[in-house]
Amino acid sequence: MFDPRLATVAATIQTAIAPVFLLAGIGAILNVLAGRLSRIIDRTRALEALHPRSTGPEHDRHVWELRILDRRISVINAALSLCVASAVAVCLVVALLFVARLVNLHIGQAVAVIFIATMAMLTTGLILFLIEVRISLRAIHVRSELLEREGR
Template identity: 55%
Template sequence: MPYSPALPTIAEAIQASLGPVFVLTGIGALLNVLTGRLARVVDRVRALEERHPQTEAPERARLIWELRRLAKRMSVINLALFLAVASAVATCIVVALLFVGALTRSHIGHYVAFSFILAMSLLIASFVAFLVEVRLSSSAIRVRDELLQ
């Protein structure tokens, strides 16, 4: 008779995978925030690109500065998105390995641990990139001196 895992074994695998599944929920929320920020940056770039041909020298310099800052923000957000998605993939691998290990009675704990460490490292890197983007955003927000007089 072929091997069939016992129900308690499957239940244990499900219980062990709940933590990583909650991590996936958090990563999903982070992806939502990052894509929202990226959409706002893209909208701002499009608005400035429309104004670019009609602007004169002093205003054009400020507009170009802002476009450069927005381009930098887009690249940092894209990096954060890439890292978050890579973290989600590594987390999914953790869940899959937990089930493979439980169902095949394999001793793959090292692979599970490595995948989890990788997932958390990628998530940390994504949050660092997000922090960099927030700093770029907040440093770009300033009221021009001529408007304060």
């Protein structure tokens, strides 16, 4: 039976507050991931422009870095996809909370399963983010000929 009483809606809003805060946090994570992807793409485009004109060790270094950038794009894209999917699942949880309360459905188990899946997707996305950061840190090194050593 449909029950749109204000007390019912207010109680449902109170229940939905935690998932909504989670959604705000996921939004901040998505902003960071999108920013990293943008910087990776910018670097890739810059190297792609230099690549045809390079030769020898410089060319080899460009190819090496382009391969790393390609891997980083794949990893960060997967992280973005999982975090977006988790945000969509949070929205579904909130919507189901309202539907269940308003029409007196007993779907707590389904909501719990969706929330667990949400957390699994978010966790996997964050792990992929950590992997992408580790890939970028391993790839960053200054060539020895550019370093000015003390005592020379």
